Amino acid sequence: MAEIRAEGGLKPQDHRYLAEFGIDVDDVHHQLRLFRGLPPYLALDRPCTVGDGIRVLTAAELAQARECARLASRAGRVRKFVPASGAASRMFQSLFGARAEAASVRRSALAARAANGDEAAAECLQFAERLREFAFFEPLSQAMRQLNLDVDALLANGEFGALIDCLLSGRGLGYGNLPKGLLLFHRYADGPRTAFEEHLVEAAAYARDQAGTSRLHFTVSPEHEQLFINLLDAVRTRYQGATGTEFSVSFSHQDRRTDTLAVDLDNRPLRDANGRLLFRPGGHGALIDNLNDLHGDVVSIKNIDNVAADHLQEITVAWKAILIGHLVATQARIFRYLRLLREETVPPGLVAEVVAFARSELCLALDPRLGGPELRQSLVEKLDRPLRVCGVVRNTGEPGGGPFWVRGADGTVTLQIVEQAQVNATDKGQKEIFRAATHFNPVDLVCGLRDLRGRPFDLKRFVDTDAVFIVRKSKDGQPIKVLERPGLWNGAMAHWNTIFVEVPGETFNPVKTVTDLLRPAHQPLVTGC
DSSP states (O other), X not given: OOOOEEOSSOOHHHHHHHHHHTOOHHHHHHHHHHHHSSOOOOEEEEEOEETBEEEOOOXXXXXXXXXXXXXXXXXXXXXXXXXXOOBGXXXXXXXXXXXXXXXXXXXXXXXXXHHTXXXXXXXXXXXXXXXXXXXXXXXXXXXXXXXXXXHHHHHXXXXXXXXXXXXXXXXXXXXXXXXXXXXXXXXXXXXXXXXXXXXXXXXHHHSBOTTSEEEEEEEOOGGGHHHHHXXXXXXXXXXXXXXXXXXXXXXXXXXXXXXXXXXXXXXXXXXXXTSOBOEEOOOGGGGHHHHHHHTOSEEEEEOTTOOOOGGGHHHHHHHHHHHHHHHHHHHHHHHHHHHHHTSSSOOTTHHHHHHHHHHHTSOOOOOTTOOXXXXXXXXXXXXXXXXXXXXXXXXOSOSSOEEEEEXXXXXXXXXXXXXXGGSOTTOHHHHHHHHTOOEEEEEEEEEEOBOTTSXXXXXXXXXXTTOOEEEEEEETTEEEEEEEXXXXXXXXXXXXXXXXXXXXXXXXOOOSSGGGGGSGGGOTTTTTO
16 A cells, blocks of 8 residues: 655645646645635525526527527537546446455345345346346356356356456456446447447537538547547447448547645645655546637537437437527627627617626626726626536436526626535535525536637636535545546636526436446337337
8 A cells, every 4th residue: 555644835846746747836835725725615696497597498599599500510610528538437336345245246135235225235236137238238248258157147046246347347348447438338239339439429410510520529538548549440430321420539638737636634735655746636627628728619518428329319419409509599699799899889779788688698797887888898898708508407316516596705696507515515504505406417518619700718717716626535545635626517617608508308318327227218129219
């Protein structure tokens, strides 16, 4: 076990180490101040609800959005951005736990524990009893045969340890050490598909230009990039033929310079056995750098595990196009207003029209004391920002964040996506506001990343650098605290213009645990589709 120890403050040699990896010293000091200060909780004003921060699009708006999306896609403006570096280990948490104790992987032991309310045991039992319904069953069976193991006999005897080991370990499929994107999610008559492949199929349906090209970007870990490239090379011809689409796919890694400090419970920086500061990846908020470097125009963002089988493809694609089109239509209106507001003389009634638009469509707070040139300048400053349209679904109890009105230090209330970790759990009033949320954030958003002149915004200018997550973890059995950068769709987009649009729940089909793959959305053959 590697030694880790805590020491207060930075040393001269730390500066050389930070320079070696391009980590900014001022940023490190800022992180330490965040650790040592009050927890950076947000101040919730109220949850967003339909008619109060959440839009339900009218029939006319839906028709306009569909046409705008069609034109934007044909013009090659649309690109898909998929965070895909997360490991699948959390998907198999219950299986890892059972695997650690061989006796607990027998059917009888799992059933007894499940009967006593052990959710992990119930999940393991469900996994084993319905193993044949997973898209990876055939490759797993083949891998087990190569190890002289009979999957049918093991299932019949209720001995699940060997098959779980074969699924998770490098002796078999190695799923315990792979990212979700490389796992087989769905079974079809012509063969199974990984989550990565499903994103290709989905992009071909709504993000294809006039020349037949779909552009996708995946953020991956460096150690897995070649595996993604190999998979793309293996399936590209198949999906190009099936969809008539040429796939332009790029990859990037989370920049090491965005790593953040780990500290002990007294907020002293941790060091490894060589005395070097201990850093950890800065969370998905660090991906704002990757998105910034993409220099995209209209970018659709969706998590790697939020894909459905083909029988839900139509509704998924339709609403993705609606989000794209609504952004494009709103963006065009913003650009028109910005042009007119910058003229020496504005048309009569324009300022009042823009004020009404800013308040009703973008939910922007405007200073009522402003008028004349000052009001025009304020409107320009507020409109000339990146724009995002976020699909939100009705809250059905899924863990995660949602849309809220948040009050800033200056009293201004803005639309934000808020995670539970950003809310003070000791404040009864704040907890009640969070629990009152009617909608959930499915991470299904479309971003407008260019300004009126077609120049990419510098997205790092619009980050709330104090909106971090401070969470407790463990390192070699020692409790530590780590800082995660402002979440990609939370603090990293805090100063964007935001529109929340209600979308159907059928468009949200995440896979957080392996048994989620047994849900109807991920079982095309079971549904007869």
